Amino acid sequence: MKPIDVSKIFIKGDLAVRSGLNYTRLEGEWYRPDEIFKADSHGWPGDWEGRVILALTLLEQSTHRTSAYLSEIISLLPKYLNEKGYFGDILPDGKFDEQHVSGHSWMIRALTEYYKYKKDPAVLDILERMLRAYLLPAKGAFAQYPIDPATKFENPGCWILSKLQTKTIHHAETSDAGCLFIMIDGATAAYEILKWQELKEIIDEMITRFMEMDLEALNIQTHATLSATRGILRFYEITGDSKYLEMAKQRFSLYKASAWTEAYGNFNWFGAPRWTEPCGIIDSYIAAITLWRLTGDAGYLNDAQLIYYNAFLHGSRVNGSFGTDRCLGAIETDDNLFLSPINYETYWCCTMRGGEGYAKAIEYCFFTEEDTIHVPVYNSCEAILELKSGPVHFEEITHYPACGIIRFKILNAPENHITFKLFVPDFSSETSLRLNGKPVAADIKNGFISIKEIFKPGDEFELELDLTVRVVETLNGNCIRGYHKFFCGPMLLGLKSAAETNSLDGNRFENYAESRYKSAGEVSIPKDAEIEYIGNNKFKVSDTDFILSGICDVRDLTCEDTMRQILFK
Numbered sequence: 001m002k003p004i005d006v007s008k009i010f011i012k013g014d015l016a017v018r019s020g021l022n023y024t025r026l027e028g029e030w031y032r033p034d035e036i037f038k039a040d041s042h043g044w045p046g047d048w049e050g051r052v053i054l055a056l057t058l059l060e061q062s063t064h065r066t067s068a069y070l071s072e073i074i075s076l077l078p079k080y081l082n083e084k085g086y087f088g089d090i091l092p093d094g095k096f097d098e099q100h101v102s103g104h105s106w107m108i109r110a111l112t113e114y115y116k117y118k119k120d121p122a123v124l125d126i127l128e129r130m131l132r133a134y135l136l137p138a139k140g141a142f143a144q145y146p147i148d149p150a151t152k153f154e155n156p157g158c159w160i161l162s163k164l165q166t167k168t169i170h171h172a173e174t175s176d177a178g179c180l181f182i183m184i185d186g187a188t189a190a191y192e193i194l195k196w197q198e199l200k201e202i203i204d205e206m207i208t209r210f211m212e213m214d215l216e217a218l219n220i221q222t223h224a225t226l227s228a229t230r231g232i233l234r235f236y237e238i239t240g241d242s243k244y245l246e247m248a249k250q251r252f253s254l255y256k257a258s259a260w261t262e263a264y265g266n267f268n269w270f271g272a273p274r275w276t277e278p279c280g281i282i283d284s285y286i287a288a289i290t291l292w293r294l295t296g297d298a299g300y301l302n303d304a305q306l307i308y309y310n311a312f313l314h315g316s317r318v319n320g321s322f323g324t325d326r327c328l329g330a331i332e333t334d335d336n337l338f339l340s341p342i343n344y345e346t347y348w349c350c351t352m353r354g355g356e357g358y359a360k361a362i363e364y365c366f367f368t369e370e371d372t373i374h375v376p377v378y379n380s381c382e383a384i385l386e387l388k389s390g391p392v393h394f395e396e397i398t399h400y401p402a403c404g405i406i407r408f409k410i411l412n413a414p415e416n417h418i419t420f421k422l423f424v425p426d427f428s429s430e431t432s433l434r435l436n437g438k439p440v441a442a443d444i445k446n447g448f449i450s451i452k453e454i455f456k457p458g459d460e461f462e463l464e465l466d467l468t469v470r471v472v473e474t475l476n477g478n479c480i481r482g483y484h485k486f487f488c489g490p491m492l493l494g495l496k497s498a499a500e501t502n503s504l505d506g507n508r509f510e511n512y513a514e515s516r517y518k519s520a521g522e523v524s525i526p527k528d529a530e531i532e533y534i535g536n537n538k539f540k541v542s543d544t545d546f547i548l549s550g551i552c553d554v555r556d557l558t559c560e561d562t563m564r565q566i567l568f569k
Contacts, residue, residue: 001293001367001374004385006062011362013380013399014554016063018313019358021320023059023067026052026355030347033072037080039348043099043163045088048348049073049080050106055355057113062359074114077126085129096141097160098180102224104134105186112189131190135183136198142205145180149217152177177269178220181210184231192238207232211247215254215270222259222266225251226283233290245294252287256303257477262329262485263339263492263551263566264303265311273330273478275342278315278322278350282357285312289364292376298447301376302426305490308377309401312357313552314339315350318559322350328566329479336480338497338519339551340563365396372419374448378406390414392455401489402537402550404428404465413455421448422463425490430466435459465489469531469539474567483567484527486539491550493539494564495523525568 011019029035031052039048056070082090087107088100111127114120145159146152153161162175184206191199210228213220229251236244259267265276266284285307292300315322324343330336345351365381367374370388378400384393393412400406408420424431424444433440433449436459442449451461467489474483486493498520523546530542536555539548549556551564 001369003363004366004368004383006359006363007064008385009062009362009365009381009383010064011062011365011379011381015358015361015379015381017554018316018320019059019063019362022316022322022351022354022358023056023063023065023320025320025351026055026059027068031069031352033069033076036073037076040103042348043097044103045100046086046107047099047103048352049077049087050103050108050110051349051352051355053110054106054113055352055359057110057117058359059355061117062362074120074123077123081126081130084133085126086134091160094158095160096138096158098145098162099160099176101138102162102176102179102182104130105183105227108135108183108186109189112186112193115193127190128194131194131196131199135187135202139198139202139205142180142202142209145209147209147213147218149214152218176221176224177218178210178213178215178224180224181206181228182224184210184228185234186231188231188234188238192234203231203235207235207244207247211251215251216258219269219271221269221280222255223268223277223280223283225255225270226266226280226287229255229287230283230290233287233294236294248287249291249295252284252291255284259478260476261311261327262474262476262479263310263314263325264306265315265325265327267327267330267478268324271478273327273333275324276311276315276327277324278312278346278357279353281307281311281315282353282360285357286360289360289376293367296446298423298426301423301447304377305401305425308361309490309550309552310492314558316354316557317341317345318557319345320351320354321345321347322354323558324350329474329476329483331478331480335519337483337522337565337567338563339494339566340499340519341558341560344560371416372421374421374423376423378423382411387414387418389416389418392418400465401467401491402553404467404489406463406465408461410455410457410459412457415454417452417454419450419452420461421450423447424449424465427470427487427489428465428467432464433461434464435461469493469533471527480567483569485566485568486525486531486548488533488539488550491537491552492566493548494551494566495525495546495548497521497563497565499561499563519563519565522565523568 036049036052056067060067115123141158144157146156162179187203229248232244232248259270266280267273268275268277288300288304323341323345328339364377365379378398380397382395384391395409398406433442469488471484500518500520531539534540537550537553
């Protein structure tokens with residue numbers, strides 16, 4: 001299966017609204033040319049700049065709108081590089097800083113994506129110089145990264161480890177342990193273009209050390225884990241060596257078992273459920289879709305739906321930004337039955353990662369293979385997809401997941417048999433398919449239902465999924481037991497809760513609003529309660545005044561004081 005050319009898809013509906021809001025946010029004051037090169041104040045050179053360039057590069061392509069500042073930012077890059085061609089201080093020979101490495105991974109990713117998009121030789125020169133001056137000299141150092149929990153900080157060897165730091169009142173003193181392995185993502189993206197043997201050797205070294213680590217014992221950052229996993233999946237695609245696919249599957253499985261919240265977000269560190277981080281959530285979504293594409297296992301698509309419609313979309317805010325949430329259900333955390341913001345906006349990282357998240361959500365609408373179109377996710381759009389027999393031009397109209405009907409209208413197609421394969425999530429017990437109003441007999445195979453026709457302009461076919469309300473027990477590895485949650489389709493349903501403000505004095509972090517909220521008390525809704533859909537993505541619990549709603553509704557984007565009870569007895 002091949003990803004589509006995003007220049008040939010025109011997104012509509014909720015995803016168009018959300019991606020547009022995020023794109024506009026990324027043109028605000030913190031992301032403009034005169035700000036981004038001086039924004040870092042926590043020792044992550046290249047990080048802020050790289051994330052901005054990456055997000056804008058991908059959103060410009062997927063939304064078909066020219067960025068206000070991207071070209072100017074690119075033109076300023078040489079001015080802010082040091083004499084060796086990278087960002088930040090030049091360290092003594094033989095010393096390496098894991099935060100520097102992590103930050104430069106985002107810049108390397110950004111430069112590769114921009115070069116693929118614009119074919120700008122000046123950007124390729126910057127990329128190659130950065131790799132030769134910054135990454136290649138670190139050969140041998142990655143194998144020495146300290147992985148003994150007892151001595152890691154006492155004897156870090158050639159490494160300057162991620163600093164213990166406190167970014168805000170809410171940000172406990174932490175180290176982003178393992179963040180250097182984010183570089184697996186950047187390095188593999190560069191290798192895909194350059195195919196340097198010495199770069200391949202460093203990638204192998206990084207992956208080997210990453211797989212040697214006990215992620216749980218070291219409290220490794222889950223965002224770093226998932227970024228590394230994405231890089232390993234890319235390396236599998238480049239090399240064809242199945243061992244890398246097995247490594248990625250293993251790490252993703254560990255993440256789900258040990259660091260997944262009951263709302264399908266992440267514990268920011270293994271063993272430390274302080275908050276979720278959209279950076280990691282978005283990486284988990286990309287990894288899940290990629291694992292499906294490479295294995296054909298529809299279980300990964302079910303994971304991707306749960307991640308996207310709950311963790312990803314709840315982490316997006318009414319102003320287009322992204323922020324952290326409570327780790328729903330995590331043992332020994334406060335108000336763990338509730339989902340609400342911890343940091344309303346983490347503009348220094350997560351808002352920028354939202355750009356790639358939405359760009360990928362648009363790209364993932366379809367994948368093609370010969371004369372087959374795979375439809376793994378559902379969004380309203382218009383698309384012109386190139387198949388072996390020629391281009392197929394069609395519209396998709398849906399309000400999924402608020403409604404289970406997905407309709408396709410053919411605008412033009414070659415005079416050959418074309419197959420559409422439509423994903424049927426595991427929650428849909430009844431599924432129907434109709435062509436021009438008439439039922440189509442079709443089996444579900446590997447999670448997909450297929451329709452194969454010689455389509456004519458004006459043909460319409462429609463998939464209907466069962467979106468009845470269902471109950472699921474809490475199930476994730478490090479979460480509380482004895483509670484349940486309600487779903488409609490892939491959507492978690494929540495009960496809006498009154499939120500009491502916990503006032504905090506002093507210590508504001510720039511423009512960030514330092515308010516926290518706690519619940520005004522939990523309520524009980526038994527598993528056998530009758531729940532009736534009353535419209536507008538709302539559900540009434542019989543014999544009560546309780547109204548549940550889907551937490552991903554674009555009409556109800558997350559505000560600072562949004563608090564929903566998700567787990568019930």
